[in-house]
Amino acid sequence: MxxxxxxxxxxxxxxxxxxxxxxxxxxxxxxxxxAQNEVAKVQREYVTAQLPVDKEIIIDGKLSDSEWDYVQWDDDFTVFEPNNGKKASQLTKFKITYDSKFLYVGIRCFDSIPSKIESRLARRDNFSGDWIEINIDSYNDKRTAFSFNVSAAGVKGDEFVSQNGDYWDSSWNPIWYTASLIDDKGWSAEMKIPFSQLKFGSAEEQIWGLQVHRRYFRGEERSIWQPIGLDAPGWVSEFGKLKGLKNIQPQKQLEIQPFLVNQFDSYPAQNGNPFRDGKDYKLNAGLDAKIGLTNDLTLDLTVNPDFGQVDADPGAIALDGFQIFFEERRPFFIENKNIFxxxxxxxxxxxxxxxxxxxxxxxxxxxxxxxxxxxxxxxxxxxAAKFSGKTKNGWSLxxxxxxxxxxxxxxxxxxxxxxxxxxxxxxxxxxxxxxxxxxxxxxxxxxxxxxxxxxxxxxxxxxxxxxxxxxxxxxxxxxxxxxxxxxxxxxxxxxxxxxxxxxxxxxxxxxxxxxxxxxxxxxxxxxxxxxxxxxxxxxxxxxxxxxxxxxxxxxxxxLELNDVGFLRQADEIKQTASVSRLFLKTTNLYRKANMQFSQYSTFDFEGNYNRVQYEFQGFINYKNNWWTEVGAAHKPRIFSNTVLRGGPRWRWSEENFAYLFFGSDSRKKMSFTLGYVNSQAAQNNFSLKRYVLRLSYQPFDAFNLSVSSEYEENPNKTQYVTEENYSGTARYITGSIDQKTFSTSIRFNYSLNPNLSIQYYGEPFISRGTYSGFNFVNNPIAKKMEERVTMFSENQISKATSNDAYLIDENIDGTVDYQIENPDFSYVQFRSNLVLRWEYIPGSEIFLVWSQGVVGAGNPNETLGKNLNRQILDQQKDNTFLLKATYRFIL
Incomplete structure (x- = not known):
């Protein structure tokens, strides 16, 4: 046909x-x-007052300075999770004051059993143990906010909040000051936040959005100052108000941060190769700058940027021909990412x-x-230069x-x-x-x-x-x-x-x-x-x-976006729909739960009806903080325009898949997640089995270790191999692949104090695929798999002894019509980083980094374990040692 x-x-x-x-x-x-009229929410207000000109607060976490007496305490926190709206089990009080350059926040977190306060050391932006945070919507746009967090151990965290709380950017690292202290009443914290790190316009009185949020770790209770229902449409839009900020002047930010990098590389030498003599040395310098053109708008500059301490990308391999998406990890591009x-x-x-x-x-x-x-x-x-910010009039630029x-x-x-x-x-x-x-x-x-x-x-x-x-x-x-x-x-x-x-x-x-x-x-x-x-x-x-x-x-x-954007596939029209049911009221069984049903269909611009999928998802967080996530989907129609890489439209057999994940209470010293994914296509066309194990262990407050392992089996009887020419006709060759993939990421962090830590990341990745059962496409959209392809008989296919290729004599006349290169593969990758990071003064850091890596090809006929041993454990690896120092000048 x-x-x-x-x-x-x-x-x-x-x-x-x-x-x-x-x-x-x-x-x-x-x-x-x-849509019914909503009950008007009560928006709380905190009215602050300015410190006298000659007064100053020492940031030591004690709240003992008499200057705090110029403002009043506020409390009456309510529970956000799990018993939304109820009175918080532990009392929390806070004060806010300011002078011409700084906003001061004092917080008292009372605890009925102070000896059980969880005080875990960690890196900056790692929110462990008991903590308190203040969110400030200084734009008052009800969509974005600046978040400042400190734990009972004194670990600092900061994030830029956008999309009304849907996105929290921890790469934002402003300069500010904080300290915390545990005593016989609970614990207390103080914050000193420069106005130069916030964004706001000129006004006689500033009115900002405000939220104060506490995590009471032992009871896994989140309490908040401004009540927010679990059914709220967002986070920032529900804030209370901070008033009383009068006659403060926007502070133009001017920061310059030069850096110096010494780097030494060692690797296996190659005889005769002048570029691989076994070692290299590099000295590099560059400059980052942040210039406040106005208080609202900032110009970021970078000259010869260095990203040496950035984590390596995880291992991945794609047999469908599409590009692989990797997350951005470079600080210059992450900051203010939400605007772009x-x-x-x-x-x-x-x-x-x-x-x-x-x-x-x-x-x-x-x-x-x-x-x-x-x-x-x-x-x-x-x-590179980046001009960005948001004005008081609501312009994001x-x-x-x-x-x-x-x-x-x-x-x-x-x-x-x-x-x-x-x-x-x-x-x-x-x-x-x-x-x-x-x-x-x-x-x-x-x-x-x-x-x-x-x-x-x-x-x-x-x-x-x-x-x-x-x-x-x-x-x-x-x-x-x-x-x-x-x-x-x-x-x-x-x-x-x-x-x-x-x-x-x-x-x-x-x-x-x-x-x-x-x-x-x-x-x-x-x-x-x-x-x-x-x-x-x-x-x-x-x-x-x-x-x-x-x-x-x-x-x-x-449509083409891939020069400075990301587009996987063009020529598609997609219809989507979903409905979700939330179970927000805590019961004797669960803290919260939800379930969702979704459906989508796709078409191309020629009118072909290519795909339809129906999916169910469910999640439950039990009373003891264990949890379960389940899902299942049915795909009765799966057509693809891309499988044969320019060949005709292809039909896959209908597919069903399901997954089950469950995990223990993440607050415990030891916690785990187990997961299983299973996908099966009709006529045994293809399948997927994925096993997931994640472990987290914190034997003492300054050290934590996490391991995440995945093993996957993905056989497919019609995996695309190549296109050949047979008597002037295109032959689209597929085969039966047995693919197995294993990866494990290992991370640990040891914190000597909130500003000095040692962190390790390592990941071996192995993927192996062997082919058999070669065939050619006959009727690519036939419903039955055996009608879509025709298997090569033993008389039609043989293996060459000279180059390991498959020889095809399709008409069995004794003459080779074409040959297929052996598609078997085994891809092996290992990447690791060991980083000592010291923030010796706020905003200025020293990094000492040791990176290792190896990429190669294993033997497809050997097991994953043997490839792991021979291609990673037994191989001499590329090593990089670098020392990077930065100093942030604030002018």
Whole structure:
């Protein structure tokens, strides 16, 4: 049967899109009509007073300074979790005062059994044991806040809160001062927060959002000053008020932080290779700066940034051909990330993906026999500047500019002749973002623009010369923010040589060469592509026990974001819906619980109905703080346009999957999580079994150890292998793969004091796949698996002795028609970091780092255990030792 003849006729996508939009509009009208008037909440107020000019508070945690007498205590905390709204079991009191430059917070946490206060040492931003935090919405925008936390052990924590409490950014590290003290009444804490670390506009009297939040560790009780119901639509929007801040002047921030790095690398030497003589030494210096243009808006600068102490990425391998998403870990790009964020669809799709800046070079040097090459691992960031902030009028502004330099691979032959080859061009990245709050901060509209421009030379003309994206987004909340509608629209335009645009058209993201697609085709003469995407969603986010939402997402075939964004797949229209039931009232069985049912369907722009999924999820937190999470899904329809990498549309057998996770009380010295995931496809097409074990152990207050292990078996009878030519016809070859993967991450932290700690991270990762049962695609959308493929008989396939390839004599005439390279693999990776970190004064640090790593290929025919032993334990590893010192000048 012809592949083209198997294509099913379907409705045009525009009809489906109109139908889905009509459903969204129906939900909007329904929500508006049924939403009941909410009971007005009582917003508490704390009125502070200014210290006299000659008065100063010493931050020692004692609360003994007479200056505290100028302001009154406030208390009457209520429980947030588990018994929401009830009076807190332990008394908490606080005071707030200020002078011309600092905000002072004093807190008294009474405890009925002071000897049982949990005082655990940890690194900064590790919230262990008993703690107290103050949240300040100095923008008063009801969406963002600055959080300052201190534990009973004196460990400091700070986070920038955005998205109304949905995102807490612990990479924000302001300069502030704190101390805590345990006594016979409980424990107390003092905080001294410079106004320069907060953002606010000029006003005769400042009115800020305020929340004080205590964790009573022994009873696992969270109590708060401003009552918030568990059914609230967010966190920041529910704050109380801090008043009485009169005639304080916004403080313009000016900080300069130079750094110096000494680095020594040792690794196995390679005979004759001048680039692998066994050791390297580097001396590096750079500068970070933070300049407050106004109190609201900050300019961040970095020159020759160093990210040597950043954790290595976890091991991963993808057989589907798609790129792997890795989280950003570099401080410069993480800070104020919320302003630049533009998640326009679902998953990780984002117009701005900062890991593109400083990426690994996209080309490789061409070498001949007798030549050695030194390839750069990352592009050098020559400099970057970031202008960001939010004004008192509700304008969120962000502008990021970065330049990465020309990157060369150095080549040298055995005679000592040297040359360099350009592998990544000089590139400029620009990202601009703006949002405006209105409707009493209940709504916003915004936009984003990005530009990537490369200085392309002849040998790199496969790269796109320019890439530009733009987007508009909005969100409207009503009925006390319990209901919302949100959406966005994005557009992209890329330019480049004919070869660059042809490569884009045929990439895994687009696959215009698909043989059965009539709505896309490769045009080898094109020098640009323009595409669109977007989302619209409406739902109920708060109030009562029910939540629901529905939406539509689309990505046109020509949408391309991957120059400075992240886009996994284009050519998709997706409908989503979910409904959740929350069980918020504590019972004798549980503290809280929830369950959710969700559904989605996908289509492509030709109208093909590709996928539908129904899923159930449930979670329960028991009275003893143990917990269970369960889920199950049914996928009766699974079609894919990408499995055959440009071949016809492919059908998978229907799939069912389920998972079960449960864990013990995380407060205990020893806690664990056990998990199991099982996926099974009809006709035994494919399956997945994943086993998860996580352990956490804290034998004493200054030390904690965690281990997280996963083992996975993922067999598949129709795993794509390659495409071959047989008598002028494309042959899409698949095979039966037996894939096993194992990884374990190990972390420990030992804190000598709140500012001096030793931390270790290590992860071995092994994935092995062996193939058998090779076959070729016959009818790719047949319902039965045996009709989709035809197995090669013993007379058709044999194995070569010279190169380990498989020889195919499809017509059994004694002549090899084509051959298949042996696809068996075994990928092995080990990464580790041992870091001593000393914050010798606030904002200034010394790092001593020892990193180890090895990456290689094992023997696919051996077990994971043997590969672990031979390729990791028995191998000499690459070692990096570095000493980094920073000093933060505050001017």
């Amino acid at each position: 012809s592949l083209l003849a198997t294509k099913q006729s379907t409705k045009e996508p525009i009809i489906m899109l109109k139908y889905l939009v009509s459903c969204i509009l129906f939900l909007y009208v329904t929500n508006t009509l049924i 964020d533009f998640e326009f669809a679902d998953g990780n799709d984002n117009i701005f993906y900062s890991r593109r800046i400083g990426r690994s070079p996209q080309s490789f040097a061409t070498i001949t026999s007798g030549e050695f090459v030194d390839e750069p691992t990352n592009s050098t960031i020559l400099g 962000g502008l990021l500019e970065s330049v990465t330099g020309n990157m060369y691979a150095d080549v040298e032959d055995v005679a000592g002749n040297k040359r360099s080859e350009l592998v990544e061009p000089l590139t400029n990245y620009l990202v601009g973002r703006v949002q405006k709050d209105f409707n009493e901060r209940n709504s916003f509209v915004g936009g984003i623009f990005t530009a990537t421009n490369r200085n392309i030379l002849d040998n790199l003309d496969f790269l796109r010369r320019g890439a530009y994206t733009g987007g508009l987004d909005f969100k409207h909340n009503w009925k006390n923010r319990n209901y919302y509608v949100e959406g966005n629209f994005v557009g992209s335009h890329i330019t480049g040589s004919e070869s660059a645009i042809a490569l884009t058209q045929t990439s895994i993201t687009h696959l215009f060469q698909r043989v059965d697609a009539s709505h896309v085709s490769v045009d080898a003469n094109r020098t640009s592509l323009t595409g669109t995407g977007g989302k619209i969603e409406i739902g109920k986010a708060g109030g009562g026990n029910w939540r629901y939402d529905g939406g539509v997402i689309w990505r046109s075939p020509e």
